[in-house]
Amino acid sequence: MAKTTKEKITAKRIKLLKCPTGIKGFDEITEGGLPKNGSTLVSGNPGSGKTLFGVDFLINGASDYNEPGILMSxxxxxxxxxxxxxxxxMDLAALVSQKKIVLEHVILERKDIEEIDFNLEGLFVRLEDAIDSIGAKRVVLDSIESLFAGITDLGILRLEIKRLFRWLKEKKVTAIFTGEAAKTGSYTRHGLEEYISDCIILLDNRVKDxxxxxxxxxxxxxxxxxxxSEYPFVIDDQGLSVIPITSAGLEQPGTDKRVSSGIPSLDKLFTGKxxxxxxxxxxxxxxxxGKTSFGAAFAVESCKRGERCLLYSYEESAGQLTQNMKSIGIDFAPWIKKGLLKIVAIRPSFLGLEMHLLNIYKLVDSFxxxxxxxxxxxxxxxxxxxxEVSSMLTRMIDLFKSKGITTFFTSLVSANFKSNTSGEIGVSSLIDTWIVVRMVEDDEGRRRTREVFIVKSRGTNHNKDVHKFTMSDDGISVTPYDESTFNRNEKKNFDKNVAENKKNK
Structure with missing residues (x-):
């Protein structure tokens, strides 16, 4: 029988209710959180963070969503x-003392898990008393293997698991069960909970290289x-944080506004803007x-506009960087004192890629x-x-673009810049403006000259010639080569090519 228009509209409005976990990034990949008043199985190997996931879920619920919770361990x-x-x-003890979270430690004796006359009546009584005492909306059971450890009869096991899940649903609580991933490919030791659960979350802690x-x-x-997809997550002093790949998008709005590079003569190469x-x-x-110097000039110019600037240094300490930049008239100290410039100096090997990215996310949010x-x-x-590096950098770049942050990256290349000017990262296609700076030798190697040229600049007119630049106490100055310089270089290159051809013959 065909549905009426009213029935179609009603069916369209039906939407699964979600219970937000409050875990950074996780609610994004689940489009709102866990199934409300449903059951979720959190599976993983030892040390993957299963218990912490449940604790984080309860603490966030009690602190941010006014939903008291029960942790039965x-x-x-x-x-x-x-x-x-x-x-x-995580001040779990404070929330317990405020009766926003109840901790229940259940000691299971061997007689409690005998198959003969096995049932969960005692568990239901204890859970119901705890739920009613604080009006709990969230429940975490850690772990389900311990509860059914001695049961081998799959018939009894399935009936009791279904009965437990149904009972929790009738109590209108959002439940999490933790379980150990089995070596056979199942998400629990028994392999039944995964079919009955409304949602399954798999956590993994792997080591590579x-x-x-x-x-x-x-x-x-x-x-x-x-x-x-698989999404990297980290555990830090604030709990779990997931960094979803889905956050990398192409939804940034365009703009015709310009900001100075901090080098007026370089701005002229971009039609002065x-x-x-x-x-x-x-x-x-x-x-x-001079790559770092270009970045330093841009950072100080941002501060002069009254804008906050975040400078990540993976190679020099903040003190060393500040001292070195003073030699070309760039002084970080006043802007650091005013709180407009923040330098974060850290070795890349100190943290993994995902922790680096998470720190950037947090600093962007706070600073x-x-x-x-x-x-x-x-x-x-x-x-x-x-x-992995490409994925991390893509998400980093999209984070900055989504926030409307103007970002200046530097990249080291090999000495053979003619064959490789983009470095070994491979992000040039994600970059809007690409500048190459290099050191060249002339007069048979007796003189070294710094040069700069613009490879591309999306959406802006720009000078395509090679310019030389100098660094002095007054800063960086970019100047064009004059005609006589070009003529001398062209003649020198011509004579050199003729000599090489004669030698080869």
Whole structure:
């Protein structure tokens, strides 16, 4: 029988209710959180973060969404749970004392898990009392293997699991069960919970080339769309944070506003207007040719406009960088004192790629810069394979673009700049403006000259000639080659080619 128009409209309005976890990035890939009043299985190998996922879910619910919760643990005592989360700035004890979270440690004896006359009545009584005592809306059971450890009869097991899930649904609580991933490919030891759960989350902690990376994947989500890829996540002092690849998008609006590079003579190469606001700029070149100095000039110019600038240095300390830039008239100290410039100096090997990216996300949220300088991208190469580095940099660039942040990157290239001017990162296609700086020798190697030219600048007219530049106490100055210089160089190159041809013959 065909549906009426009213029935079609009603059916269209039906939407699965979600329970936000409050875990950074996770609610984005699940489009709102976990199924409300449903059951979710969080599976993973030892040390993957299953218990912490559940604790984070409860703490965020009690703190941010006014949803009290119950944590029923079959393995860890209250004191052990307090100790485990104390280093993560999670004040679990305070929420327990405020009766926003109830901790229940259930000690299972051998007689409690005998198959003969096995049932969950005692668990239901204890859970119901805890739920009613604080009006709980969230429940975490850690772990389900401990609860059904001694049951081998699959018939009894399936009936009791279904009964438990149904009971929790009738109590209108959003439930999380943690489980151990089996070596056979199942997401739990018994392999039944995964079929009954409304949602399955798989956590993984893998080590590749001596670098540990945590991953999360939504295996199943009934009645809802969700991201299906593996997403890196980290555990820091604020709990779990997922960095979804889906956040990398192409939705940035265009603009015709410009910002100065901090070098007036360089601005002239862009019709006197400088870089496009909110764009990405890459300065690539060999060691010692002045890439960092270009980035420093841009950072100080941003501060002069009253805009906050974040400078990431992967090669020099903040003190060393400040001292070196003074030699060309660029002084960071006043802007640091005013709170407009923040220098973050850290070795790439100190953290993994995902932790680096997470720190950038957090600093962008807290410091709210309008300009960012990253020196240099090539320092990150050794922290992962080509695909991982490219993924990390793509998400970093899209973060800055989505926030309208003008970003200046530097990239180190080999001495053979003629064959490779973009460096070994391979991000030139994501860059809006690409500048190459280099050191060349003339007069048979007796003189070295710094040169700069613009490879591309999307949406802006720009000078395509090679210019020379100098660095002095007054800063950086870009000047064109005069006609006589070109004529001398052309004659020199012509004579050199003739001599080489004669030698080859």
């Amino acid at each position: 079959f393995e860890e005592t209250e004191e052990e749970l307090y100790k485990n989360v104390a280093s993560l700035n 001596e670098i540990a990376t945590r991953r999360v994947r939504v295996i199943k989500y009934r009645g809802s769309r969700h991201g299906t 400088g870089f496009t606001k909110g764009s990405t700029i890459l300065a690539s070149g060999t060691a010692g040719c 709210k810069p309008k300009a960012v300088v990253v020196d240099s991208l090539t320092s990150l190469i050794g922290e992962g394979d080509e695909r």
